[in-house]
Amino acid sequence: MNDVEIPDQWIQAKLPDISNLNMGQSPSSSDVNISGDGIAFFQGKAEFGKLYPTVKKYCSAPRKTAEKNDILLSVRAPVGPTNLANQMTAIGRGLAAIRADENNVNFKFLLYYFRKIEPWMSEQGTGTTFKAISGQFLKELDCIVPPLAEQKIIADKLDTLLAQVGTTKARLDRIPKILKTFRQAVLAAAVSGKLTEEWRERHEISRSGWLSTKFSSICREITVGYVGKMADRYESSGIPFLRSQNVRAFQYSDVNLLYISKDFHKKIYKSRLEPGDLAIVRSGAPGTTCVIPASLGIANCSDLVIARPNEKLISDFGCIFMNSEIAQKNVSENQVGVAQQHFNVGSMKKMPIDLPSNKEQTEIVRRVEELFAFADSIEQKNNAALERVNNLTQSILAKAFRGELTADWRAANPELISGENSAEALLAKIQAEREAIKKQPKPKRNAVKKKTGSRMSKQIIKIVDALKEAKKPLNGQELLAASGYPSDSNIDQLEQFFLDIREALVTEKAIVKIKRDDDGQDWFALAEPVADE
Incomplete structure (x- = not known):
């Protein structure tokens, strides 16, 4: 290594x-x-x-x-x-x-x-x-192991450098959220007419010319993908069979794409997909929509609503509308089902839409694509920068542990890395201190500590004895004090306290743990009442 x-x-x-x-x-x-x-x-x-x-x-x-x-x-x-x-x-x-x-x-x-x-x-x-x-x-x-003085210098330098890396990474991590907000703002402007407001003024077209209608009036057909068992129907090749996971906002995905035979495709022809269709997810991420590309060819699907636009609706504008917040809100409010909610054909047919002319739809699509391409380019640059920043942490750490970050410091401070300050002397010191500790007598359990100024001035007693003296249930903090442990007990003392509780609970079964309704804490009591002496 x-x-x-x-x-x-x-x-x-x-x-x-x-x-x-x-x-x-x-x-x-x-x-x-x-x-x-x-x-x-x-x-x-x-x-x-x-x-x-x-x-x-x-x-x-x-x-x-x-x-x-x-x-x-x-x-x-x-x-x-x-x-x-x-x-x-x-x-x-x-x-x-x-x-x-x-x-x-x-x-x-x-x-x-x-x-x-x-x-x-x-x-x-x-x-x-x-x-x-x-x-x-x-x-x-x-x-x-560098000399101790150099260890601190390395740690301090890494604190500073990696904090700068963290700050940069945090800024880069925020950009995808900013871009998501930007894209939704573009869609909102597109479907409200604000995106082409200046365009309409130049062409002397009024926003009042937009048609308030429903999808049932601007589609040749609205149907649903195949609903039925598919476990034995999939083939290694054949007709592409899309599921909800193959539909992403604005784009079709061929990841985990399945296939069916031509014969089965003919049997379920009603659920076919055609180029230009709007494929709309029914459940999971309901309302998510893409346009079926011509490159897909003959295809079929399940778990999708299929909206087939007529001459009034340009497919790409329909996709822009369906992925906008106004349509997503409608989808959310019009799902059906009990065990699992989903968006259905009936709700799609009733979906309201304000529809501009085909000419303005085309202009809206062009502008959205241009703005989304701009956002995509920023996202790609951000991802590349984020990858470099992620690699930068390991690069900085590698330099630190090759001694490159402190080369100048070593040259300027030879006395702090040699002789009694050397790494060899440091290791020898650690070993000597450990050997000295081994030779010290181990303190007896429950020993009374009476050192002046010591945190321990009271004798530690067993958990059972503390409860006997208290003659009532105690919570954890009360039992700690009653057993003679200080409120600022160190880790060894607390470990001993918890071990005593476990021994009394599990091994000796001399105490029980109870729950009190008034504070929700664990309280401890003797397993059997102790008669007054």
Whole structure:
């Protein structure tokens, strides 16, 4: 993976050498809620927001947790996407929490490193039902390690550059919506007569000459596509058979086009399609309309209303009208059916329309096509620009982790990347600190902490004992305090608290969880009443 050249002052190390790895484990479904009881819970990538994960679920008894500024890595379906925890968080089996070694590794630098390798990570998952990576895979993962001072410089530069990329991308992302609004405005102007107002003045034509009519009066025929079972009727080739998915606004699509035999086409000839027909979707996206092109040839269809214009209606103008908001509103208000609503032939025949002369229809079609072509060209340029911007993020990350963004900084600050500030010295320091921690005696469970100024001044007692002393049900926060934990408990203390609850609930069955109607929180009580002493 790391086969690119890196600066001489950088080294490579395994992920566990510079961080703590915590693979997620899903809690019991009974411990997960949406009422806000417990701590934030994320099962996997699905809950990730743009900047931080969006909290939608909570967990009252987590099995695995992450702290603020831990990197949340999606390890299954999909593999690779990352986010940053902005609070203590319960993590399910779809996530791993990676905590940069405190004071020795810049957490943002490590986050950006994972975002740089995300495309590679996405290809590393194994499995048949869904792709996933294991904790062992992560333990063997190679990481790039610059000196600590340079890590911060890289993270700061990436903050600035990628924020600029994000701003540019956000602007480009808004353009399709702007163009959609523009196209609808063009259609509204077209069917109201505003688009050709100046044209009529030049030709001394009045808007009052427009004919208020219905589609039944301007079509030779309005019918419906074939309604019947088709499972055994499709052929590998033959007569094209359109369905609603083959009709897009203003254009016919041959994606997933099916075929029927000539004999079957003759049997259902009434549902045929002819060049110039208006093909109108009945359900799904009702009212969406295209003109059947001559290039399609002989064809048939199902799930479509077919409007066959007479000499009063130019097909392309009919298509413009049907895709306009005024017609779409009529379609929406005149659908029928109970199980599934759809637009039918009767509603199409009654569809009102203000119809200009054929000459003005032709002019309207020309102007709409010209304006839509302009919008299409902008959209194509925007898509190309968006693709370049999307590629720019990975390009910037690649330069950062080749050392190119900080080449000048290294030249100007040799003392910050050598000697005791070198990457080798940093790794040795991390190892020494970990060895020192291993030699320290482990604190006994439920030990009394009496240090001056310590957050812990009260003895921690078991959950069951706290409820016995209280002699009444307690909610989560009350039980935390009653058990001797401080209100600002750290992650280790909270993990111990939740483990005690689980042990008392599941293993000892000494307490029960109850729901109170007044606040919707989980409350805890002794499984059996305790007699007064």
